[in-house]
Amino acid sequence: MSNADVARVLVDLADLLEIQGANPFRVRAHRAGARTVETLAEPIALLVEDPERSPDELPGIGKDLAEKITSIVETGRLDQLDELREQVPAEVVAMLRIPGLGPKKVGVLFKDLGIESLDALEAAANEGVIAERKGFGAKTEQSILEGIPIARHGSTRTWLATARVAVDRIVEDLSELESVTQVSLAGSSRRLKETVGDLDVLATIAEGVESSEVMTALAEHELVEEVLAQGETKQRVRLLEREGGGLEMDLRVVPEESYGAAMQYFTGSKEHNIVVRRRAQERGLKVNEYGVFDENDKPVAGRTEEDVYDSVGLPWIPPELREDRGEFEMAESGKLPELVTLADIRGDLHMHTTATDGTASIEEMIAAAKARKRKYIAITDHSKRVTMAGGLDAKRLRAHWKQIDKIRGSVSGIEVLCGIECDILEDATLDLPDDVLAEADWVIAVLHYGLKQPREQIDARLMTAVQNPHVDVIGHPSGRLIGKRPGAEISYPGLFQAAADHGVMMEINAHPSRLDLDDVHAAAARDHGIPIVISTDAHSTGGMDVMQWGVCQARRAGLEKKHVANARPWSRFKKLLRNG
């Protein structure tokens, strides 16, 4: 059971308890516990297996949840969940995904109307049975019919990179309106989360302007499909259908004097804001999206985010860190990091050419890297195991390196490394012999196949790579594809300790579909003293532009320039090379 699996069980349990009308705080406790497990840097299974430790040492997890987690890890299931599932069919839980339906209404549909499936729900709505029910009506019935497909297909989260292309354009266009004085991105896309569920944009308007003016402009924007809701201060729209499904966006129009409070409030995360508001309470203050208020409801802050944080005794906290994962402790002790930026990046150490599955030649990739101001790169085509991509065997690889060597002799202003992305095979051997790897300037070891192997075998494979004297870095360590497949199960603490001992680095693969290491594990690797390499894995010249998303992930991990190996100048970076 991976951490995500365990968290899933707790979330499922919370959903079922909620439909059954359980104490909301009890439901919340289960969700909080799930989140703690999901964002834990080590496998929860390791913690459970350790006789010296127990899950109740984790924040928000007490005796009860610790027992549940232990049962889930040891048996793969939970009696209480199985019992509840007997009582509440899975499709009833799926009804929660219908916009406008929450646990209360679903509870009524299920318990009072006896609706147990989405088909039955659709039939009841078509017959007008639901609208007759107290608390429901014609509009609710209609929105149920419209929402059933969403419940059937599940909710989709959109890659940050995809979402930002759309929302950045909307923000730019709205900011050009004369009626508007400020427009900013808030929400999870401001926090640079790897995926976003929806978008939040804030605007302030000039004096004498009605909020409906900017809302009308948004409604008419070419990327907007329809307006879902609109009030005096808030408008919700759906953007045009694209790959990955429609994306919804909230626009909130706020007064100038509340701008900072609103930015703070709508940037989130929810967990972060709960702590901020609790700190306010402790100081006899109240924080909402309009400002910070004292006991007499007199405003004491709100124009800027800095003011809001200052009122609760904190310095401004970068949005990327606002997850209630230690940022408050760092802020209080004056240890907030100065986060790495895209401008800090000097090298790109993972890319492909036409030698395997890339679309550009060595020369083209070098030129593209120079155009992006890279001072050093590594050409790292696939090893032979990746047959689909035309992976290289020893002979072809040596010929490829010879060619790279020749080309790099004729270019200036950039260092080019002869590299390889070498597969770690299912049997825990490497795809190329040591004598070949010894000739490389740069070796990335990766898992591509057999990602579903048991954790012990995955660990053994990674350990082989880490202990090999020629391996420089572990590339996309988990092998996950966001929204498509979970990564391999890894004993991260053991992996990081071994990597630190052997001088092996860890990659944050910058491709929007990977971002692997994720934020939590990148931070854990940093804590082990491991230099992090942010790489694009470019398969084309344009593929080098994904570097920014890798930097986003690094920022969420709290990484500073000094933690990122390829933010070093070449003279210092080359000292990290194993074969150097």
Added chain:
DNA sequence: GCCGTTTTCGGCCCGACTGTTTTCAGTCG
């Protein structure tokens, strides 16, 4: 269900919008 140098009981963040209502519950973020 969790948590506590103010507490082991009694709290647990806050407000907008919608729909179905004549003052509010549910949902959402």
